Amino acid sequence: xxxxxxxxxxxxxxxxxxxxxxxxxxxxxxxFGRYVVGNExxxxxxxxxxxxxxxxxxxxxxxxxxxxxxxxxxxxxAVLVAVGTLVxxxxxxxxxxxxxxxxxxxxxxxxxxxxxxxxxxxxxxAFVLAVTLPAAAAQLPMRLAGWLFAGLAATAAGLLLLxxxxxxxxxxxxxxxxxxxxxxxxxxxxxxxxxxxxxLREAAGRATETARGRYAATAGRSIGSRRRxxxxxxxxxxxxxxxxxxxxxxxRPEHLARRGTGTEGAxxxxxxxxxxxxxxxxxxxxxxxxxxxxxxxxxxxQALERxxxxxxxxPVPAEQILDALAVDHTLRVLAHLSTRVGGNAAVAAGxxxxxxxxxxxxSLADRLARRRRLRWFTSSVAxxxxxxxxxxxxxxxxxxxxxxxxxxxxxxxxxxVLGTLQVLRTNALGTARSVARAIGGNLVGVAAGAAVVLxxxxxxxxxxxxxxxxxxxxxxxxxxxxxxxxxxAFTLDLMIIFNLxxxxxxxxxxxxxxxxxxxxAVSVALSLLMWPHGARRQFVRSAAAYHRAVIGxxxxxFDRLLAGAATDRPQAAAAPLGxxxxxxxxxxxxxxxxxxxxxxxxxxxxxxxxxxxxxxAAQLLERAAVEHGYRADRCPxxxxxxxxxxxxxxxxxxxxxxxxAGGATASARSALPDLDAPVWACLREWRTDDEAGGSAMALxxxxxxxxxxxxxxxxxxxxxxxxAAAAARPWWR
Numbered sequence: 001x002x003x004x005x006x007x008x009x010x011x012x013x014x015x016x017x018x019x020x021x022x023x024x025x026x027x028x029x030x031x032f033g034r035y036v037v038g039n040e041x042x043x044x045x046x047x048x049x050x051x052x053x054x055x056x057x058x059x060x061x062x063x064x065x066x067x068x069x070x071x072x073x074x075x076x077x078a079v080l081v082a083v084g085t086l087v088x089x090x091x092x093x094x095x096x097x098x099x100x101x102x103x104x105x106x107x108x109x110x111x112x113x114x115x116x117x118x119x120x121x122x123x124x125x126a127f128v129l130a131v132t133l134p135a136a137a138a139q140l141p142m143r144l145a146g147w148l149f150a151g152l153a154a155t156a157a158g159l160l161l162l163x164x165x166x167x168x169x170x171x172x173x174x175x176x177x178x179x180x181x182x183x184x185x186x187x188x189x190x191x192x193x194x195x196x197x198x199x200l201r202e203a204a205g206r207a208t209e210t211a212r213g214r215y216a217a218t219a220g221r222s223i224g225s226r227r228r229x230x231x232x233x234x235x236x237x238x239x240x241x242x243x244x245x246x247x248x249x250x251x252r253p254e255h256l257a258r259r260g261t262g263t264e265g266a267x268x269x270x271x272x273x274x275x276x277x278x279x280x281x282x283x284x285x286x287x288x289x290x291x292x293x294x295x296x297x298x299x300x301x302q303a304l305e306r307x308x309x310x311x312x313x314x315p316v317p318a319e320q321i322l323d324a325l326a327v328d329h330t331l332r333v334l335a336h337l338s339t340r341v342g343g344n345a346a347v348a349a350g351x352x353x354x355x356x357x358x359x360x361x362x363s364l365a366d367r368l369a370r371r372r373r374l375r376w377f378t379s380s381v382a383x384x385x386x387x388x389x390x391x392x393x394x395x396x397x398x399x400x401x402x403x404x405x406x407x408x409x410x411x412x413x414x415x416x417v418l419g420t421l422q423v424l425r426t427n428a429l430g431t432a433r434s435v436a437r438a439i440g441g442n443l444v445g446v447a448a449g450a451a452v453v454l455x456x457x458x459x460x461x462x463x464x465x466x467x468x469x470x471x472x473x474x475x476x477x478x479x480x481x482x483x484x485x486x487x488x489a490f491t492l493d494l495m496i497i498f499n500l501x502x503x504x505x506x507x508x509x510x511x512x513x514x515x516x517x518x519x520x521a522v523s524v525a526l527s528l529l530m531w532p533h534g535a536r537r538q539f540v541r542s543a544a545a546y547h548r549a550v551i552g553x554x555x556x557x558f559d560r561l562l563a564g565a566a567t568d569r570p571q572a573a574a575a576p577l578g579x580x581x582x583x584x585x586x587x588x589x590x591x592x593x594x595x596x597x598x599x600x601x602x603x604x605x606x607x608x609x610x611x612x613x614x615x616x617a618a619q620l621l622e623r624a625a626v627e628h629g630y631r632a633d634r635c636p637x638x639x640x641x642x643x644x645x646x647x648x649x650x651x652x653x654x655x656x657x658x659x660x661a662g663g664a665t666a667s668a669r670s671a672l673p674d675l676d677a678p679v680w681a682c683l684r685e686w687r688t689d690d691e692a693g694g695s696a697m698a699l700x701x702x703x704x705x706x707x708x709x710x711x712x713x714x715x716x717x718x719x720x721x722x723x724a725a726a727a728a729r730p731w732w733r
């Protein structure tokens with residue numbers, strides 16, 4: 001009993017809490033429909049409405065978000081019940097409408113995500129139940145009444161009976177990671193010889209990985225909108241980048257004390273403060289003021305130019321100036337990443353921000369939200385999109401199932417359709433695995449159900465006594481991803497419920513096995529015919545397209561900085577949003593397949609994170625050229641040397657992208673030449689030519705980014721090779 005109380009008191013133990021809620025509510029819905037209303041249609045749609053909204057749908061987030069989601073799902077389900085009932089007697093209309101409903105529901109679930117994705121299975125159950133149980137229009141009011149009653153009961157239970165407390169553990173883990181990374185930044189800026197630094201770096205990396213693990217465990221259930229989920233993922237990715245950037249060899253903060261401008265320490269304090277405030281925002285406090293950090297970063301850049309000019313006149317040794325400039329580059333990157341962490345923490349906490357992470361309100365927030373939704377939609381309907389593929393696969397499968405069930409005259413046709421829906425996966429191998437578990441689970445469920453039904457012959461009270469435990473087991477195993485046990489528990493539930501509505505005995509289990517067998521056969525056939533590779537190959541190709549797009553952005557940004565090339569593009573070199581969106585959608589599908597083998601989930605995530613880092617580099621390079629006016633035109637010889645290194649580096653990245661896209665194995669990486677000499681040559685020009693200042697700073701920025709991207713290129717070689725091998729593997733492996 002103490003163990004049960006501790007589980008229910010823990011807001012993060014959502015699965016047992018959801019299961020207990022369903023075990024209390026669903027038997028009540030069935031009893032109310034059976035004995036109070038006394039109508040079988042009402043009782044059927046009430047109890048399965050409870051299944052749809054309390055077990056198949058999982059609404060997280062704040063209380064207001066959950067209330068809206070329950071009520072909207074109830075309203076949408078009522079519409080589908082009405083449509084399904086009205087077309088249920090048309091042999092031609094049923095498969096056509098089933099295809100349309102399944103395609104739209106699946107597409108919206110993939111593209112919109114969040115609570116819309118969480119409601120998909122429940123809403124499909126509403127339509128499948130209505131369309132596969134032919135009824136006269138006169139039965140529609142009782143069906144709708146049963147569904148609406150279940151929806152109101154589910155809403156009340158979801159908000160009042162052991163309600164969700166939001167992603168508490170995820171926020172705590174992400175906040176702890178922010179604080180741990182802030183401590184690392186503080187320590188490195190304070191004393192680079194501190195013997196505690198390795199421990200702090202390890203602690204920051206461990207805290208970030210812990211938060212990533214918590215996110216992976218939480219992302220399977222809805223915690224709000226897709227934007228909030230993406231904010232958590234981006235925040236954790238940026239924290240990981242901060243740990244990596246802060247630990248690079250050229251970060252030598254001992255040179256900060258030699259300058260004495262004061263802005264470096266202020267920038268470090270602002271970075272640390274932004275990270276601490278981000279942690280507080282995740283835990284319910286006010287969002288971080290990213291504007292203050294942005295102002296510190298601008299002041300630091302201006303002070304850096306003044307210090308460099310004075311140091312060249314004194315003169316200060318070249319090594320000291322170059323090392324100090326390397327530190328400044330690292331500080332600016334850390335500041336930019338911390339700004340993004342603050343913006344994503346605000347989004348995760350429920351606030352609206354713009355592309356730079358600054359808070360927005362009112363009509364501007366609405367316009368930005370509409371623009372994001374439009375971008376996701378247009379990217380999702382592009383040829384080759386996994387969203388379109390998944391939607392077509394599900395729509396064809398359910399349409400064929402409902403048509404086949406009608407042609408065969410099966411008495412419980414909706415079991416055929418549900419069998420297809422529950423077994424069908426995004427790849428053939430995953431479908432085959434789920435088939436084995438589904439068949440085994442249904443055999444176990446039929447055996448258990450037959451024993452219960454036989455034992456309760458003439459004693460319906462015994463069935464009522466067993467039903468709450470069966471519902472609890474069904475909800476618990478569904479929420480815990482135990483597919484075989486989930487199928488067994490669901491079959492047991494069905495046998496009890498249908499014998500309470502109209503006693504038919506244990507032979508109902510045999511009908512269940514036959515119907516599920518037909519649905520399983522449809523799933524297997526479709527998985528072999530429609531994109532059997534699933535999301536694996538498509539993700540690798542989407543990642544390759546995204547890498548190629550950001551390499552093009554990088555090339556344009558370097559052209560502006562080093563060659564003074566003018567383009568008509570907007571100032572901010574934002575990542576190619578369409579290719580990024582398609583890659584993110586494909587990554588989500590790939591991770592949902594629980595992959596193993598060559599391309600493990602961390603490597604897949606690293607591919608996307610690498611492209612995001614390149615996109616950030618392009619953005620900051622273009623900002624240096626456009627906002628700060630840095631151009632290397634006053635030092636053409638030095639710029640030519642740096643540009644040659646940049647072109648060789650981008651060539652290496654392009655070959656990696658080609659390997660991802662299915663080309664030949666990338667050749668050995670080009671050796672990075674010494675970039676200090678050309679940079680110092682231009683800095684010397686600044687001593688006597690004030691006009692050369694912008695060129696010198698352009699070369700400083702370009703050289704530092706070339707070194708940073710070269711590190712990334714080395715890190716990406718392994719994941720790229722694994723991804724290429726995974727894409728080339730046949731679908732049955």
